[in-house]
Amino acid sequence: MLQNSNPRETFNLAILEGAKFALPTLRVHVRAYAGERDRGGGLCFALTDTDNYRVVYWDALRNVVVLGQVSGGELHELRAGGIGEVAPGWHELGVAVHGDRLRAYFDRVEVTSITVHAPVLSGQVGLWTRGDAATWFDELRVY
Numbered sequence: 494m495l496q497n498s499n500p501r502e503t504f505n506l507a508i509l510e511g512a513k514f515a516l517p518t519l520r521v522h523v524r525a526y527a528g529e530r531d532r533g534g535g536l537c538f539a540l541t542d543t544d545n546y547r548v549v550y551w552d553a554l555r556n557v558v559v560l561g562q563v564s565g566g567e568l569h570e571l572r573a574g575g576i577g578e579v580a581p582g583w584h585e586l587g588v589a590v591h592g593d594r595l596r597a598y599f600d601r602v603e604v605t606s607i608t609v610h611a612p613v614l615s616g617q618v619g620l621w622t623r624g625d626a627a628t629w630f631d632e633l634r635v636y
Contacts, residue, residue: 503623503624504543504563504566504568504621504622504623505621505622505623505626506537506540506543506619506620506621507619507620507621507630508537508540508543508617508618508619509617509618509619509633509635510617512617512618513615513616513617514538514615514616514617514618514635515614515615516590516591516592516613516615517538517588517590517618517635517636518587518588518589518590518635518636519536519538519549519587519588519618519633519634519635519636520585520586520587520598520632520633520634520636521535521536521585521586521587521620521630521631521632521633521634522583522584522585522586522630522631522632523535523551523583523584523585523586523628523629523630523631524582524583524584524628524629524630524631525551525553525626525627525628526627526628526629527625527626527627528553528554528624528625528626528627528628529625530624530625531552531554531622531623531624531625531626532552532553532554532626532627532628533550533551533552533553533554533622533623533626533628534550534551534620534621534622534623534626534628534630535548535549535550535551535559535586535620535621535622536548536549536550536586536587536588536618536619536620536621536633537563537618537619537620537621538588538590538613538616538617538618538619539590539613539614539615539616540616540617540618540619541614541616541617543566544563544564544565544566545563545564545565546562546563546616546617547560547561547562547563547595547613548560548561548562548563548568548621549561549586549587549588549595549597550586550621550622550623551576551584551586551599552573553579555573556575556576556577556578556579557573557574557575557576558573558574558576558586558597558598558599558604558605559571559572559573559597560572560573560588560595560597560605560606560607562609568623571595571607571609572597572605572606572607573605574597574604574605575604576599576604583631584599584600585598585599585600585601586598586599587599587601590613592612592613593608593609593610593611593612593613594606594607594608594609595607595608595609595613618635620633
């Protein structure tokens, strides 16, 4: 187990090396188990470098799923969808990319979606957490 105590501005990435994906559909099982300032985690995609990519994440403290963009190392929340109180344990988080349309899923239910100004280009994918969030991931799938 790895514990971290990073400041809120820190984004922790685990990138799937050696492959780029165009218009991916991603799914991962996620379990948020600790974090005082941040709890939860998600998926990064369309990653060109560690400062520029798209993200979908579960914020377990706010009970929302967020579609966002990291540009120049700064997170911009594009759209959030409420999911209500969630039982502790494993959950499935997903995102589907279709051109300029992003759809976020939590436990296989669409939570929020957005049309972005520019189509999502290909890039690397990976796992993402923020600040002091301690999160387990399992069964990352790329379609």
